[in-house]
Amino acid sequence: MVDIHPLVAPWGRFGLRSFFIDAPEPAIVDTGVTESPEGMRAGLEAIGRRIEDVRWILLTHGHIDHVGGAHALWELTGRKAEVVIHRDDAPMLRSREAHVEEWRSGRGRWLTDPEGEAKEEALLRAAISGEMEPTLALEGGEVLDLGGGVRVAAHSIPGHTAGAIAYVVEGSRDVFVGDAVQAYGAASGFPGYEDADKYRASLEFLRDSVKPERLYLGHPYRRADGSPFPEVLDAADALEAIQGSIDNEARIRAAVLPYLANGLRDTDSPYSPFQSVADELGYTGDPTLEPAPFFTTVNAYVNAYVTQLGTTSGARS
Template identity: 65%
Template sequence: MAEVKIHPIVSPWGRFGLYTFFIDAEQPAIVDTGITSSPAEGMAPALAALGRRIEDVRWILLTHGHIDHIGGAHALWEATGRRAQVVIHEADAHLLRSRQAHVDEYLGARGRYLKDPDGGAKVTAAAQAVISGEMEPTMLVRGGETLSLGGDITVSVHSIPGHTAGSVAYVVDGQNDVFVGDAVQVHGAANGFPGYEDPEAYRVSLQYLRDEIDPQHLYLGHPYRRADGVAYGVELDRTQAAEALRESLEIEGGVRGAAYRCLCGGLLETESAYSPFAPVADELGYRGDPTLEPSPFFTTLHGYRTQYIQKS
């Protein structure tokens, strides 16, 4: 089987840019879609440079439902003449169907701690601005499916919840190229803190990626950072992938210990920007801005708090 070529594509967005990936198969695929502007401003010119056309994309593979990954899905689907299959895990499909779902997610978790009276309105405005359209996915997955990209090229779908309930890995069979979106956080991205909604599921998914899949190449949704603050690229070789998975597990263990010590001591509301989880920030030496969206500090600590309550 000939090797399938993978091309990272960066689309303009603020200071950082957003990453998607082009799988150059007989039925071409795009993994993740950035935001509303990404298909026109990032994907179309990048594909043209490769001698390909955005109209020819036949698979839109979404790793999870966050706005910077599904925001461009409707626009990309329209650009293909609505011929592409739009694939997402059933647990995150509501985030593709509804902008309001993103607002509800904010209000139900991190928004509880940010104490911003305009927070809901800001998320509403962001969802309107960067999600190109609400839509029904054309294919729902649970994990375990195999997608044919034409010829003998197949992609297997693996459920890896944690970052979100519907996070998935797409694996190009035969060469073990693995796309994980934001499911491998290391030390996080710009905020310097790993973000995941379900800590136990996140840990199990990291172990599954390490022990069962063992990626030859690992494609990340953002340039996540090592302990020294240096960012990985978004395309990791096997050695780097193993390092990122090992470090992600070590970091989760450290956050878990600090979170449960804080929870066992009882939460205390203070004037700290990290309240009521200030002891966690102190123990870990975290000095990032916890209000900077998507506020992974509060998303993650809320996950530990929820699980602690369930076990109590």
């Protein structure tokens, strides 16, 4: 069995979890933000490895805390590493402005503070160490050869983002999913996904088809009681995290859809126009903090259901 080592990169209220796959052609899964790769260097040196020897940079999806350090890490490898991402999230690797546009069309759609918007956009741009083309853009279904018999299968698991990927080490069923399994949220206490139906379908695929023996999450996501899952989840913890994600999506869906059917109404609440949703779910977090996925997730249901329900009243665009 190949050795896998966590590489933790601090980022705001979240601790990003990157991972080192100690194969003949070593890989790092996810890269943190601009300054993260230098911290990874120290982590690798502590286990007798060198960042210059990394030959694969495997990105689970396109958000800044997962791809922001990719260019800097690629440079530290002497530009020798293959930089891998799903083609649907590749624009997030190519362009800082893609992150700004994604924010504006998602959670930023519901925030009305110009000063906060400018601060958020500056944060997004600064978190990206450099714009670049991926050396390999995946569709899902590919198998990557890391040498010495270590092979990693890539599975498309959209929902958190359009291009979310699970990387599965063949033979051991070590599975890296980034943020595609969120259970009951991390520091924010709320899960984040851009497409609720695809998020749920991908979770069911992970539960029923992939069946991880060990599961590696992108952040310290939490159980229903608020306690964090461990750094590496065994098969039982993995099943709990995946099923908890499915159950929590159903809970959120049940709160949001009836509200959308009754029409959106602005209020003075920071959760406007979704105060009733926050109340029903018992959510009391600050929806303006980054990262705060409340509006991202509610916006997913708006995008999917408002038009068909004919309840566009009150929606901001």
